[in-house]
Amino acid sequence: MTEPAPPPPGRTIRLRVNGTEHTVAIEDRELLVDVIRRRLAMTGTHAGCYGGDCGACTVTVNGAIVKSCLMLAASVDGAEITTIEGFSGGADLDPIQEAFWAEDGFQCGFCLPGQLFATRDLLDRDPDPDDDVIRGALSGNICRCTGYVAMVRAVRTAARERRAP
Amino acid sequence: MIRTDLRYHRPDTPEQASAHLAAHGDDAVVLGGGTLLVPMLGRAEVTARHAVDLRGLGLDTVTEHAGHVEIGAMTTYHRVHTSPVLARRAPLLVRMAAGITGGEQIRNLGTIGGSACHANPSSDVPAVLVALGATLRLHGPAGHRDVAAADFFRGAFATDLAAGEFLASLRVPHQHHRAGYHKLTLCEGSWPIVTAVATLDPERRGAEVTVGAAKAVPMRIPLTTLLDDAGRLDVGGIEALVRHRIDDPWSDVLADGSYRRAVAGAVCRRAVAELLEGANR
Numbered sequence: 001m002t003e004p005a006p007p008p009p010g011r012t013i014r015l016r017v018n019g020t021e022h023t024v025a026i027e028d029r030e031l032l033v034d035v036i037r038r039r040l041a042m043t044g045t046h047a048g049c050y051g052g053d054c055g056a057c058t059v060t061v062n063g064a065i066v067k068s069c070l071m072l073a074a075s076v077d078g079a080e081i082t083t084i085e086g087f088s089g090g091a092d093l094d095p096i097q098e099a100f101w102a103e104d105g106f107q108c109g110f111c112l113p114g115q116l117f118a119t120r121d122l123l124d125r126d127p128d129p130d131d132d133v134i135r136g137a138l139s140g141n142i143c144r145c146t147g148y149v150a151m152v153r154a155v156r157t158a159a160r161e162r163r164a165p
Numbered sequence: 166m167i168r169t170d171l172r173y174h175r176p177d178t179p180e181q182a183s184a185h186l187a188a189h190g191d192d193a194v195v196l197g198g199g200t201l202l203v204p205m206l207g208r209a210e211v212t213a214r215h216a217v218d219l220r221g222l223g224l225d226t227v228t229e230h231a232g233h234v235e236i237g238a239m240t241t242y243h244r245v246h247t248s249p250v251l252a253r254r255a256p257l258l259v260r261m262a263a264g265i266t267g268g269e270q271i272r273n274l275g276t277i278g279g280s281a282c283h284a285n286p287s288s289d290v291p292a293v294l295v296a297l298g299a300t301l302r303l304h305g306p307a308g309h310r311d312v313a314a315a316d317f318f319r320g321a322f323a324t325d326l327a328a329g330e331f332l333a334s335l336r337v338p339h340q341h342h343r344a345g346y347h348k349l350t351l352c353e354g355s356w357p358i359v360t361a362v363a364t365l366d367p368e369r370r371g372a373e374v375t376v377g378a379a380k381a382v383p384m385r386i387p388l389t390t391l392l393d394d395a396g397r398l399d400v401g402g403i404e405a406l407v408r409h410r411i412d413d414p415w416s417d418v419l420a421d422g423s424y425r426r427a428v429a430g431a432v433c434r435r436a437v438a439e440l441l442e443g444a445n446r
Contacts, residue, residue: 008170028216029171031203050166051204053354055268064243064273070199071274074173075218114270121269139353140268 013077017042018086026073033057033068036083044084046110048142055141058114059083065121067114067140084113087120095165096120096158105154107145114141119155127163129155167206174217179304179333182217187306187329189215195331196220197239197279200271217331224278224333227251232339238278238332243269245277255337257344257362261293266354278332281317284324284382286415287356289348291318292377295385296344296362299337305330321381321415342366345440348377349432351419358420359429361436365398372398374436376407379429381415388437403437404430 009028014021017040024039036045036059048054050069057069060082088094096119099105106112115138122129122137129137134155135148143151173196176182186193193215196202205211224237229250236245236258245251245262252259258277265272280290281301294301294314301317303310306329317325326332345363350356360377372388386407391399407430414422414429 009172011173028173029167029169029206031166031207034166050207052200052267052271055270058270065268065270066274067200067268067270070203072171072173072196072199072203072216072218075175075196075199075220118268118270135353137269139266140270 011074011077013073015040015073015076015079015081017081018083028072028074030073031069032059032061032071032073032076032081035073036068036081042083042085044113046113048110053142054111055114055118056111058117058141060117065117084116087113087116094120095161096123096155099158099161100151100154103150103154103157105146105151106143111141111143111145115143115151119158122155123159123162128159131156167203168209169206169212169214171206171213172215174215175221176217176219177221179222179331182219182222182331183304183306183329185215185217186331189213190328193217195282197282198241198274198276200267200275201279201283219331222333229254233336234339236277236335236337238282238334239276240278242272242275242277246272254339255297257293257297257340257346258337260346261289264348265289266350266356278335281314281335282324282326282332284318284320284322285356286321286381287358287378287417287419289357289360289377292360292362292375292383293346294335294337295377295383296364296373296375297337297340299335301332302334302336303327303330304333309333311336315383315385318382343440343443345436345438345443347432347436347439349428356419359425359432361429361433363433363436363440365440372437374403374407374433376411376429376433379411379414379425381413384410386410386433398437398441400434400437400441403434406430407433 012025033047046056048056052067052070059068061079134152174185194213196216196218224239226237227248228235234254242262242265299314301312348357348360359379362375365372375385377383391402411426414426416422
């Protein structure tokens with residue numbers, strides 16, 4: 001009879017996600033995106049490439065936007081994380097989300113969480129970006145549906161709304 | 166997702182980190198920002214069973230010294246891009262960091278140190294470090310060891326790192342001259358195909374261009390033969406000189422060596438032209 005393989009190395013980590021403390025048992029090899037989606041059952045964060053290219057897995061870790069498919073969950077024990085479920089901080093939509101809605105800035109929605117995080121990161125730094133700057137800020141996020149034109153328009157609208165709500 | 170039974174280590178001291186690396190040899194990898202390593206583990210391009218995370222070693226600071234700036238190996242491109250010290254003392258590094266692709270999400274994770282250790286020929290960091298005369302401080306079982314950037318890059322994806330060693334910091338001399346910089350990319354998000362750093366000393370006695378991504382390692386090309394008695398640079402002679410010097414160009418899936426060799430001269434010429442434009446103001 002063959003022996004079952006020993007379980008892979010693992011540990012318990014603490015993550016504060018959208019303001020809520022979670023204690024979660026993980027495997028050392030698990031990616032942060034997979035812990036968020038599978039262990040915490042928060043599937044708004046998407047896994048599109050596992051290569052750090054598409055940006056659909058974007059979340060914030062300790063206040064900075066990152067691609068969560070590039071991080072081992074074990075390396076962010078104790079971190080403060082915001083996912084798309086916590087993007088607006090409440091039941092209402094954030095002005096950036098409202099702008100993407102108003103300008104038809106998305107179609108299937110798969111890339112949308114990452115685009116929203118990249119947009120907010122931009123507007124927090126630069127409240128009045130021109131189109132070239134907007135495109136540069138979104139260059140870490142790939143969209144297969146829209147062709148980006150309406151998305152850029154949505155970012156401009158969001159910037160305007162944030163400057164004069 | 167990673168399918169090997171990876172064990173994660175988070176050492177608290179450089180000695181612990183080197184001990185883990187030495188103990189596990191080829192079965193251990195250094196985890197820095199993770200932007201290169203993690204996808205490679207997922208694709209089984211790297212099959213190590215131990216990951217040694219340097220996050221706990223405090224290697225993410227930028228410190229100004231007399232004559233040089235010390236940059237911890239875990240300093241992200243974002244921190245380099247926004248560092249007032251580096252803006253003053255090594256503006257070329259700031260410019261390079263600002264041009265790293267993949268979005269702010271990548272620049273918040275990726276590190277100059279990690280990119281240097283990966284030593285991908287078709288990347289931004291190695292040529293800039295060589296052009297700036299940087300020194301890399303390595304830490305191993307026997308303690309610290311300093312290596313000049315020009316000696317650190319040994320070949321494609323090959324560095325001077327020995328068993329048990331990891332990169333602790335980079336020392337970059339204060340940049341006394343403006344540098345011209347140009348890189349050719351295929352599209353917004355692509356790796357660079359050829360990069361060039363052009364430097365000129367204030368008395369115009371020494372001119373040099375450091376070419377990156379055209380060969381397996383960066384190459385310094387003195388341009389003194391193109392300087393006339395008045396210190397004017399024959400810009401038109403650059404392309405032929407550079408093409409002549411690239412005898413063994415780098416080929417990969419992004420661009421064949423014949424292409425890199427064909428365009429390298431033009432990239433160098435643009436870097437030099439930018440430098441001269443700045444010098445004449």
